[in-house]
Amino acid sequence: MTVDASVRQLRVAIIGGGPGGLATAIALSKIPNVSATIYEQAKVLREVGAGISIGSNTWNVLQLLGVADTLTSGHPTWTIVNMNGRSGEELSRREKPELPVGRGPIRAQRTKLQSALLSHVNPDTIQLSRKLHRMVDKGSEGVELQFKDGTVVEADLVVGADGIRSVVRDTAWPDYEIKFTGTTIWRALLPWNDVKDLDPRFGITGWWHTPTTHVYFSHVGEGLWEIASRAWQDPAIHSANKKSWGVPVENAHVEAHFTEYLPEIREALARVPPGGWREFAAFAGPELSQLTAWNNKVVLVGDSSHALSGAFGSGAGFAMEDGWILAQALAYWKNDTSKALPLFDAIRLPYYSRMYAHLASEADKRTAKLKTLGNPSFDEQVKNKIITDGGKDMSWIYQNNIELVWKEWAEQLGRTS
Numbered sequence: 278m279t280v281d282a283s284v285r286q287l288r289v290a291i292i293g294g295g296p297g298g299l300a301t302a303i304a305l306s307k308i309p310n311v312s313a314t315i316y317e318q319a320k321v322l323r324e325v326g327a328g329i330s331i332g333s334n335t336w337n338v339l340q341l342l343g344v345a346d347t348l349t350s351g352h353p354t355w356t357i358v359n360m361n362g363r364s365g366e367e368l369s370r371r372e373k374p375e376l377p378v379g380r381g382p383i384r385a386q387r388t389k390l391q392s393a394l395l396s397h398v399n400p401d402t403i404q405l406s407r408k409l410h411r412m413v414d415k416g417s418e419g420v421e422l423q424f425k426d427g428t429v430v431e432a433d434l435v436v437g438a439d440g441i442r443s444v445v446r447d448t449a450w451p452d453y454e455i456k457f458t459g460t461t462i463w464r465a466l467l468p469w470n471d472v473k474d475l476d477p478r479f480g481i482t483g484w485w486h487t488p489t490t491h492v493y494f495s496h497v498g499e500g501l502w503e504i505a506s507r508a509w510q511d512p513a514i515h516s517a518n519k520k521s522w523g524v525p526v527e528n529a530h531v532e533a534h535f536t537e538y539l540p541e542i543r544e545a546l547a548r549v550p551p552g553g554w555r556e557f558a559a560f561a562g563p564e565l566s567q568l569t570a571w572n573n574k575v576v577l578v579g580d581s582s583h584a585l586s587g588a589f590g591s592g593a594g595f596a597m598e599d600g601w602i603l604a605q606a607l608a609y610w611k612n613d614t615s616k617a618l619p620l621f622d623a624i625r626l627p628y629y630s631r632m633y634a635h636l637a638s639e640a641d642k643r644t645a646k647l648k649t650l651g652n653p654s655f656d657e658q659v660k661n662k663i664i665t666d667g668g669k670d671m672s673w674i675y676q677n678n679i680e681l682v683w684k685e686w687a688e689q690l691g692r693t694s
């Protein structure tokens with residue numbers, strides 16, 4: 278931490294040590310007069326899940342955090358396919374032009390991203406086994422944080438980086454609710470050598486679909502291969518016991534959802550070693566009208582701020598962008614949270630609004646298309662699932678350059694102040 282006598286001293290409590298919390302800590306460590314501590318509920322910081330996609334937007338923020346060069350493992354994903362999981366028909370193929378410079382898109386092991394971030398965080402600033410239980414608004418004195426183990430600390434600013442089931446959000450936005458979307462995800466990693474005899478197409482990153490399920494295959498580097506499969510069931514019927522997030526499940530339980538697939542795909546699922554599957558129930562919640570609360574003493578970053586359950590496959594990137602922007606806003610306003618937090622809100626809230634709007638319009642288009650098909654066959658339903666993605670300009674997400682976004686805001690502020 279650097280010290281500057283003209284800048285307010287700020288005690289920051291970051292709740293959660295996922296990509297959002299770690300990136301926030303790294304970004305805050307580069308600005309003056311902030312002492313930030315991460316409080317993480319886990320005994321050991323480790324990612325659950327299998328792989329993670331890192332595209333241009335995520336590379337941009339990793340570069341700004343100084344972490345990009347530390348993340349050295351992953352598999353390039355220049356080619357991506359969508360396939361019919363029952364017939365094997367190829368439905369779409371995207372070949373991104375390989376860039377001669379810069380970093381290309383990769384699929385990496387989640388643990389690699391986490392350890393790369395962690396290696397840039399001062400270990401003395403991380404407290405493990407600290408599960409936030411409650412927060413109390415102490416007015417001008419800040420926020421009191423009460424942890425499950427009885428520890429109590431105070432902070433001037435609380436950063437809720439505690440994921441989709443955020444205690445920070447549930448405390449400061451007590452009416453907010455997330456609900457089971459009906460989608461359950463099962464993820465596993467296994468050696469590519471164990472499956473490579475099955476089908477050469479399994480070596481290409483891609484999705485194999487039925488109307489209500491898909492199976493995703495990708496290399497993730499270091500000889501490992503990922504399966505991320507998901508199935509949708511009516512949440513009105515299946516929501517009761519859906520609390521799972523990274524819990525181990527039996528192979529037979531997973532395989533039962535994918536019986537319609539090609540035999541090679543079913544065989545790939547069957548080759549996951551017992552104990553290798555983890556189950557994740559996808560929850561989502563509505564758009565927030567503000568990402569800050571309690572008179573600018575609480576701010577949400579990452580999944581807590583936009584409960585979309587990984588809808589864009591880039592949520593770790595969004596979480597890290599949040600952390601970086603928060604640090605720029607604080608630095609710009611010399612840690613005056615009454616100005617910095619509204620600025621953070623003004624930059625990030627419309628971005629998340631645009632995501633909610635995009636998802637709603639895609640869902641409408643899909644429903645309208647299904648209506649025109651009348652009584653669609655299996656294959657028509659599968660085609661309809663992916664047809665709306667074609668050609669849509671999603672560069673505002675996947676090519677987002679958060680540094681440019683910040684520069685434009687800083688210029689605008691310079692003109693108006």
Ligand SMILES: Cc1cc2nc3c(=O)[nH]c(=O)nc-3n(C[C@H](O)[C@H](O)[C@H](O)COP(=O)(O)OP(=O)(O)OC[C@H]3O[C@@H](n4cnc5c(N)ncnc54)[C@H](O)[C@@H]3O)c2cc1C
Binds near residue numbers: 295408462557586593
């Ligand atoms: C199936 C799926 C696939 C995805 N694929 C991708 C992808 O390819 N690329 C990508 O960028 N993103 C992807 N995402 C999204 C990405 O995983 C999340 O957006 C990202 O992990 C969010 O980071 P976060 O730091 O906000 O939250 P999290 O990663 O959820 O971290 C929250 C942390 O807070 C801790 N915590 C929670 N409650 C408390 C508490 N009360 N007290 C203390 N600590 C607490 C947790 O233990 C955890 O360490 C995917 C998501 C899903 C579900």
